[in-house]
Amino acid sequence: MDKIEITGGQKLSGQIEISGAKNAALPLMITSLLTPETLTLKNVPNLRDVNQLKIILGNHGTDLTVDGKRANGNKYIGDTVHLTARDIVDTTAPYEMVSTMRASFWVLGPLLARCHEAKVSLPGGCAIGTRPVDLHLQGLEDLGAQIDLEDGYVLAKAPGGLRGGRVRFSKVSVGATINVLMAATLAKGETIIENAAIEPEIGDVANCLVKMGAKIEGIGRKTLQIQGVDALEGAVHTVLPDRIETGTFLMAVAATGGEVELIGALPETLTAAIDVLTTAGVEITPTDRGLKVARRNTPLNPIHIETQPHPGFPTDLQAQLMALMTIADGRSVIRETIFENRFMHVQELARLGANISLNGDTAIIEGVSILNGAPVMATDLRASVSLVIAGLVADGKTQINRVYHLDRGFEKIEEKLSNCGAQIERVSD
Ligand code: EPZ
Numbered sequence: 001m002d003k004i005e006i007t008g009g010q011k012l013s014g015q016i017e018i019s020g021a022k023n024a025a026l027p028l029m030i031t032s033l034l035t036p037e038t039l040t041l042k043n044v045p046n047l048r049d050v051n052q053l054k055i056i057l058g059n060h061g062t063d064l065t066v067d068g069k070r071a072n073g074n075k076y077i078g079d080t081v082h083l084t085a086r087d088i089v090d091t092t093a094p095y096e097m098v099s100t101m102r103a104s105f106w107v108l109g110p111l112l113a114r115c116h117e118a119k120v121s122l123p124g125g126c127a128i129g130t131r132p133v134d135l136h137l138q139g140l141e142d143l144g145a146q147i148d149l150e151d152g153y154v155l156a157k158a159p160g161g162l163r164g165g166r167v168r169f170s171k172v173s174v175g176a177t178i179n180v181l182m183a184a185t186l187a188k189g190e191t192i193i194e195n196a197a198i199e200p201e202i203g204d205v206a207n208c209l210v211k212m213g214a215k216i217e218g219i220g221r222k223t224l225q226i227q228g229v230d231a232l233e234g235a236v237h238t239v240l241p242d243r244i245e246t247g248t249f250l251m252a253v254a255a256t257g258g259e260v261e262l263i264g265a266l267p268e269t270l271t272a273a274i275d276v277l278t279t280a281g282v283e284i285t286p287t288d289r290g291l292k293v294a295r296r297n298t299p300l301n302p303i304h305i306e307t308q309p310h311p312g313f314p315t316d317l318q319a320q321l322m323a324l325m326t327i328a329d330g331r332s333v334i335r336e337t338i339f340e341n342r343f344m345h346v347q348e349l350a351r352l353g354a355n356i357s358l359n360g361d362t363a364i365i366e367g368v369s370i371l372n373g374a375p376v377m378a379t380d381l382r383a384s385v386s387l388v389i390a391g392l393v394a395d396g397k398t399q400i401n402r403v404y405h406l407d408r409g410f411e412k413i414e415e416k417l418s419n420c421g422a423q424i425e426r427v428s429d
Contacts, residue, residue, distance in 0.1 A: 025050055
């Protein structure tokens with residue numbers, strides 16, 4: 001199993017290209033189930049989760065081809081993937097597939113909308129919390145689906161097809177919003193989704209659906225209005241840049257010091273994180289091509305934040321911010337309000353000398369003047385990358401085990417960082 005070894009202490013300087021967003025690419029790929037025509041997606045990041053979803057979609061009958069050459073020979077430009085679900089050959093998403101990647105549960109809405117039936121395994125628990133799917137099911141029932149649970153599977157039927165309805169989510173959910181939005185595009189009549197999530201990835205999916213012929217109003221707002229159509233067509237769409245990867249590199253440079261330009265970064269997709277880092281004393285300025293981040297020899301100010309749905313501070317950057325605050329000048333407080341168990345990085349950061357105490361959903365971080373390298377274990381995607389950030393500043397060598405978590409969501413991270421001067425390498429057993 002691969003490991004990542006980092007020798008800390010180098011400032012970062014140079015440029016990093018931001019890849020396409022994992023959390024947009026996954027649902028965008030799933031929208032291909034809604035049409036028999038070809039959906040072409042550009043800038044698809046080469047990640048484990050993306051490759052796993054290709055297998056899952058293939059099981060439903062999607063033909064996938066990937067362009068052989070990358071434009072301009074640029075290795076971070078992403079793949080161009082053509083997805084054609086001419087015939088859906090299987091409306092079942094089995095446990096073995098859904099359990100490896102929760103986003104695959106989102107095939108439920110499109111399969112139900114197009115084939116009027118679907119059988120999808122419940123995703124089960126996961127390392128960061130229980131993550132129920134009640135909002136997905138309630139939303140689809142509001143569109144007329146009949147839903148039963150049997151042997152760990154959701155059995156959904158909509159004889160004669162889904163019909164538009166009023167969906168009011170009691171809690172903001174990215175996945176439920178995407179699932180119901182996709183389903184509503186082919187339902188008969190009008191659907192109103194209230195208290196929808198407004199993460200930029202949802203806007204990206206909605207914009208792609210519009211290119212495919214869907215009628216959606218209110219994109220980017222908390223109320224979405226969808227007029228169902230009889231069929232969707234093919235389209236060409238470019239995946240938006242990854243705001244979580246962007247935020248991760250902002251924090252890496254904030255931790256090590258130095259100056260890096262993040263090419264392709266979209267500042268408007270991560271204003272909360274930029275505000276927090278600016279408060280912490282990090283210099284962030286927009287450029288023609290993205291964002292420049294710098295920290296000179298100034299100390300880091302501690303921060304107090306809580307994670308919130310967009311446009312608040314994202315839970316997917318909580319672990320990275322915590323890694324940064326381990327070396328701040330004073331006490332920081334981070335409250336996690338989205339997932340109840342998203343603190344697995346705390347004990348690993350402690351192995352590097354961080355001083356963090358947990359009280360329920362709140363972490364209190366007393367900044368220390370130095371971290372020391374040590375072997376650590378990656379536990380989930382964002383927790384793993386927080387260990388990379390800590391390893392970049394720690395004195396001596398940090399070895400990160402189980403890096404397959406990192407490969408789920410960060411494209412060529414060791415290459416991108418080493419191009420900026422980090423001493424980081426992948427070691428295979
Ligand atoms: C998406 O997960 C992302 N995944 C997550 O990114 C991200 O952390 C999360 O949104 C929040 O931003 C993808 O985009 C593939 P939710 P999702 O439904 O949709 C509760 C990463 O690291 N809830 O918005 O599963 C839920 O338990 C991943 O890239 C219900 O109660 O998250 C949580 O407390 C991890 N019932 C809250 O809502 C439901 O039916 C928000 O979850 C659904 C969710």
